[in-house]
Amino acid sequence: MKSIKIFAPATVANLSCGFDVLGCCLDTVGDEMVITLTQEPGVRITKLEGADLPMETHKNVAGVAVEALLEKYGKSIGVAIEIYKKIKAGSGIGSSAASSAGAVWAVNHLLDKPFTPQELVGFAMVGEKLASGNAHADNVAPALLGGFTLVRSYTPLDVIKLHTPKDLVMTVIHPQIEVKTSDARSVIKQKVTLQQAIHQWGNVGGLISGLYTEDYELIGRSLEDVIIEPLRSILIPEFKNVKEAAMTHGALGCGISGSGPSIFALSKGMDTATKVADAIRKVYNTTGLDFDIHTSIINNYGVKIID
């Protein structure tokens, strides 16, 4: 029976200006999974450690994502999935995306790659729909393609891998509070002014241009969100102080990771990213809240085989 062990990376979606379209892949934070092709047809979650998540296939994001892949594949195949969660659920760094992206990537690899990365994004989105009710791609795309990614369009699905400057380092703080999805959604307004939208797409353009030209200053100037962050940041304790500490200590930019509560800061070089981590830690040490801080280069390959 063919089997592989993989690293399924955490991801940071939105990146301030690119709500619902931009994301990037982390290197030092992620789950481990063991995926095995079995003789008995069907998809089974055979082990799940590190999180209190459902093991029934149709209730598990990795389970439904692999079922979507196998339905398209057409042949009667069996898959056993072991999940060793290290990314906390509800952290805002793509916990569900790591599971669904990792599972479909591994099955595709074991089947000798019948599907393109873009098709894998489509299958993994089935897991995202189960997790949040919304088949978004801004976490599964960077998890599968690596680096920085753009979801240009959902209908039809059009996912672009962007260029990743090698010196970018991400610092992420995960305050261990629960923000209800319904609250994170209800603070967002469904109408924006045309001026806000123009401001935002100017920054999306600047960020992408900065990635291709490796213009770190331009990347920093473009990491601005005039639409979502002002509304959603009120749900994240000390957001303003964390951002101020990150920027004061040299971060290029700082914003909400996904729908929060994690906060990301992007820096040029590991030294700066480490200083930023220390500064953010000091802010959160005053709160009494539990939190994790991760520092990671950008993972330019996505899911990978380990051991």
Add this chain to the structure above:
Amino acid sequence: MKSIKIFAPATVANLSCGFDVLGCCLDTVGDEMVITLTQEPGVRITKLEGADLPMETHKNVAGVAVEALLEKYGKSIGVAIEIYKKIKAGSGIGSSAASSAGAVWAVNHLLDKPFTPQELVGFAMVGEKLASGNAHADNVAPALLGGFTLVRSYTPLDVIKLHTPKDLVMTVIHPQIEVKTSDARSVIKQKVTLQQAIHQWGNVGGLISGLYTEDYELIGRSLEDVIIEPLRSILIPEFKNVKEAAMTHGALGCGISGSGPSIFALSKGMDTATKVADAIRKVYNTTGLDFDIHTSIINNYGVKIID
């Protein structure tokens, strides 16, 4: 007395998805100007051919743009400006921008370049404010920098020159009808849905990524405007038929140039752009309206010295 003759290029702003932020520079359509440093201080429009525009300095876009430059320069200088208009006013391909951008570029050149291209954009915007009441930069930026440009931000002004794939060719039809600026403005809604905005900034990201990677198909897929074009195109006769003819004959994309009434189509290669021009011409030949059609490679340098 130092004097130069220049070509001041026409430009296509917005480029479908990039309303108010994107633009590109044409090579075969533009005005000619002769700019001379004079002993007598002050800015004078000494000749104006080809258009019925004001010659009083404070009412002329080139006049006020150069006055803004000289005010910053600080020294008492005289400038004489001759303008030979070839771009029709109100065409939607940056007629006023060509005059103000050309004038400040030439004066800066004659003064041995005390100002950066970005500063010149700021001076030329004073001309745009006189022309339309709005100091927009999406035409003067490509006229001054050449190629494709992004206005990332207005406050502070942040203009980025993007990469220009060499095979892109623009076809522009200018229907000689008058669309009142007030009408072009009043059809635009000042609020958009968040979903429309996300759709649009996904395309801005796709277009800019496509420019850097020279992915012509991606450029084509990204030339889509779900916000302005559906509202403004009703003011342009035969817009839908022109767009259909352009796309049928191989254009990568087609949309409104600036605020119209000109329509642009972007193609890969001169052969396709010429076929697109022929197809568009056939559509407009049925209308009885006067029109011009221009076909041009992208001008990657902007204003240039001639003769």
